[in-house]
Amino acid sequence: MGWDAVLQLDRLVLTEPGFRLFADFIVPQGAKVAIIGPSGAGKSTLLNAIAGFVVPTEGRVLWQGVDLAPLDPGSLPVTILFQDQNLFPHLTVAQNLALGLSSRLRPSVQDVQRIDWALTRTGLAGLGDRRPSELSGGQVGRAALARALLRARPILLLDEPFAALGPALKAEMLALVAEVADETGATVLMVTHDPKDAQGFAALTVLVADGLAQPPVDTALLFANPPKALADYLG
């Protein structure tokens, strides 16, 4: 795999008052990576830096060798699913999906067909006219995922979007994410607090602790021989 096919965090330093995080590693294209670590360690900050919401103090985020810093979040090769507020509550599900295709919200016939396909693909067929408040938690997650499917960006970032769901539903959603990622060949980085999610979903895991985001390692190996920081976190 060449350097042009990876997400690279190049000596990245993220700082906030009382907080500093260093990351210097590459993520292979198409990999599914869990980001795990204690609360406040900087997992979400790392994700926000890749998504273009946090400006690094030092270093660069590179995709296929290109520095992403000059790009606006909407122009990045990235789709992000937040912990909540993934859908605009005053728009219908179909309109929320249409925003993934164009901000003009006047979808063409072709766009409508693609939206219907994404809804069907995520198990939401027939629910396009509903408002987010009329959906269950799982359906809201599916709708956000359907939009990610439409946007078809090569990097998918998950900032614990399914944290509020029960274990069975969460597993179902993660399976759907894995399917979507496999279909689109997307590289997925997922923040999680739950070791089971990491073990079930991600081949690689990044441990974030003590101001350092360690390079991704094999998830099974990591949990089999957890370093002290992870062992302390797992308790």
Add this chain to the structure above:
Amino acid sequence: MASRSSQINYAMGAAIVAALVVVLTFGMAAVVWAEAGSFWPTATDWAAVRFTLLQAVLSAGLSCLLAVPVARALARRYFVGRGILITLMGAPFLLPVIVAVLGLVIVFGRAGIVSDVMALFGLPPLSIYGLHGVLLAHVFFNLPLVTRMLLMGWQAIPSERFRLSASLGMTEGAVYRHLELPMLRSVLPGAAAVVFTICLTSFVVALTLGGGPGATTVELAIYKALRFDYEPARAAALSLLQFAMGAGEVALGWAVLGSTGFGVGLGRKVEMRPPRGWRFWVDILVIFIAASFLLLPLSAIVLRGIAGLADLPLGMIVALVRSFAVALTSTVLTVVAALLLALAVARKAKGAKLFDAVATLPLAVSGLVLGTGLFLTVQPYVRPEALALPVTVLVNALLSLPYVYSLLLPEARALHVDYDRLARSLALVGVARLRWVTLPRLARPLGFGAGLAASLSMGDLGVITLFAGESGTTLPLYVHRLMGAYRMEAAAGAALVLVVFSFALFVLFDGMGRRVAT
């Protein structure tokens, strides 16, 4: 860098608005400073200052004092029509002052309903003119306002505390000391400051119910100096005094108002045990008196107004159209200005702190101060009458700005926190973001704010009195002139039309906002 460029546009828009606000407020203060004849007020001016402060302090004190038992009774008693009564308590804020004064004159005036009843017992008729008339009107406007603020305070006391006090067997006095008194200490200073601010710039009430050397506010003195005595230098000096009082009060208000933060709706139930026995009857009496005090003048306007509709001169229609045009134009200006400022502040654009301070700056000035400054500015070049309506539009827009801004800002902040990252990640910026996210999400406060601004502008009788000639009157000025000519039936008819259209504008805009928001 699309989102950055759209942020710069908001910041630029907000900067232009802020510059205009500063020019209009400090600029007009500078004009009156430059034109002021003597900086040392005369004995008459001091009397106006004393009366202004006295009536404002007494109005604030009386409104707060009387609102406590009313709000307490409403907090712990549930009866048919309670919700309607609480809703109606919001009406005086939107009621054109001249209309309310007319209603009070019909009820409490020399030939009013109360005097008629007193005559039956051989008692002399009431006089509504003077300090007590001014206080009566101010309490009429502000008692409902303070009652609603206090009611929200009672509803904000966690119900668990009332349950805990019940389980501990606390007496009514102990509940009052430990739960209600701390809330009152927290809410009342802010409420008093709000009433004091409103009364400090009292003009229409003083114009109609005050007057004379013993009952003239500074605002009224400015009007007299400019319109009757034609002493621009004295009007300017008085405007400086008024500006100093307003600015001092706003500075004080910033310090005091920090403690009022009850954000719950009025629909929540207060879990207070309603006492039985004589206290029940006291509560009923208090609610009855407060409701009568509020509803009698309103009903009087409606009843007299219907009778007076047939007597309405045709000129009323023209005045109504003018008022409508003034209200709609000033509303558009206010809403656009408030939206630009609120979005720039919510998005923490460059200069956000300055924009936030500037948005509340108009609270320091009154319509008459601005009017005097503008009058002195334009007078050398153009007849002030020719600019009566544009100046009224501008002043009304400026005076409504702090209210609409304060309604929009919390929602704009919440919108930014909740959806900024999602919008940016979807490249939703500029006009598309305004069209599909910002305006729909802010529709409710925008509609409410627009309704408030339109209604206040429609009923305003301030700066127009300085500029208007025989022609070019707005509807509130028309009502005032009919009252001055003792054509009370026609005045009541025109007042009814005014109040119907003021409320209709509020309902229209508020309804539009609600419809878009749902």
